[in-house]
Amino acid sequence: MGIHKPVLLKEVIELLEPKSGENFIDCNYGSGGHSRAILERIKPAGHILAIDADPGVKGDKNIKLINDNFVNLKAIYERNFPYPVSGILFDLGFSSDQLENSGRGFSFLTDEPLDMRYNPEGQRLTAKEILNKYGAKSLVRIFREFGEVKEKLARKVAWAIVARRGRRLFEMTSDLLEVISENAVRHKRIHPATQFFQALRIEVNKELDNLRQILPQAVEILKPALPDKSLGGQGGRLAVISFHSLEDRIVKNYFRDWARQGKVELLTKKPLTAGEEELKSNPRARSAKLRAIKKFSD
Numbered sequence: 001m002g003i004h005k006p007v008l009l010k011e012v013i014e015l016l017e018p019k020s021g022e023n024f025i026d027c028n029y030g031s032g033g034h035s036r037a038i039l040e041r042i043k044p045a046g047h048i049l050a051i052d053a054d055p056g057v058k059g060d061k062n063i064k065l066i067n068d069n070f071v072n073l074k075a076i077y078e079r080n081f082p083y084p085v086s087g088i089l090f091d092l093g094f095s096s097d098q099l100e101n102s103g104r105g106f107s108f109l110t111d112e113p114l115d116m117r118y119n120p121e122g123q124r125l126t127a128k129e130i131l132n133k134y135g136a137k138s139l140v141r142i143f144r145e146f147g148e149v150k151e152k153l154a155r156k157v158a159w160a161i162v163a164r165r166g167r168r169l170f171e172m173t174s175d176l177l178e179v180i181s182e183n184a185v186r187h188k189r190i191h192p193a194t195q196f197f198q199a200l201r202i203e204v205n206k207e208l209d210n211l212r213q214i215l216p217q218a219v220e221i222l223k224p225a226l227p228d229k230s231l232g233g234q235g236g237r238l239a240v241i242s243f244h245s246l247e248d249r250i251v252k253n254y255f256r257d258w259a260r261q262g263k264v265e266l267l268t269k270k271p272l273t274a275g276e277e278e279l280k281s282n283p284r285a286r287s288a289k290l291r292a293i294k295k296f297s298d
Ligand SMILES: C[S@@+](CC[C@H](N)C(=O)[O-])C[C@H]1O[C@@H](n2cnc3c(N)ncnc32)[C@H](O)[C@@H]1O
Pocket: 004, 005, 006, 007, 027, 028, 029, 030, 031, 032, 033, 034, 035, 051, 052, 053, 054, 057, 068, 069, 070, 071, 091, 092, 093, 094, 095, 118, 205, 210
């Protein structure tokens, strides 16, 4: 692990404002790029609780890493972190390390088993199973919703998948790439397989459902603002980096509703995106959107 570059790092630090002695939770530890930058600012007295579903992710000195799904955030927090929480970060999706080195079929650039589980020990559904068992209608829905594939192409590929598995079941990324390449014309800068692979990954890992479940838990955990600001008690901050328009919509709607209820202050009216400099050195930042809030009250 280690080739992953943290996305929107400067912006995350500006919004989370980590200060000496504060405590933070990083729900997507990955290679720890964001966590290490936060640690620099909160040490020596502050603490970080890090979570990652992937058992291949390894922790770092002074960071407590729990290998678990972040949907269990509240229980993980209560069991492992006896501190008031000044900030929580989500950096959703997969890391460049998983894309290139996991051997679990996140990328179509290498021939690997069609797995795509972040946690092969704790999850059952694989990409292979979806391709070999889901009906054509369900495949079309997944490709359209999670991959933002146009209806006509989604149907064409879904039916080609059903036809192919009647002859031979899907096993490897090359099997799927072959079907996509036979049916989709490549005229954009981005290979059409990108969208299909993204769709399967989101379905395998229930990424949108998890996000819907977890945001309210995160706000609950954050420390509320103290009524007397002179005591230095500002409320905890929550920052979310998403990579898909449906994810961003979920985050936006929650944040807007909580702001209307007077529970939080919006720190980003519009999502922040990567500047040109970052895009040059990290193409993965292309679709990243960052939103943040500060908690007022429970
Ligand atoms: C974009 S990477 C995080 C990169 C990290 N911020 C860094 O700077 O290195 C996302 C990570 O979240 C993990 N992940 C995705 N969904 C998860 C979930 N539901 N629970 C826990 N970890 C998850 C993935 O295994 C991956 O390592």
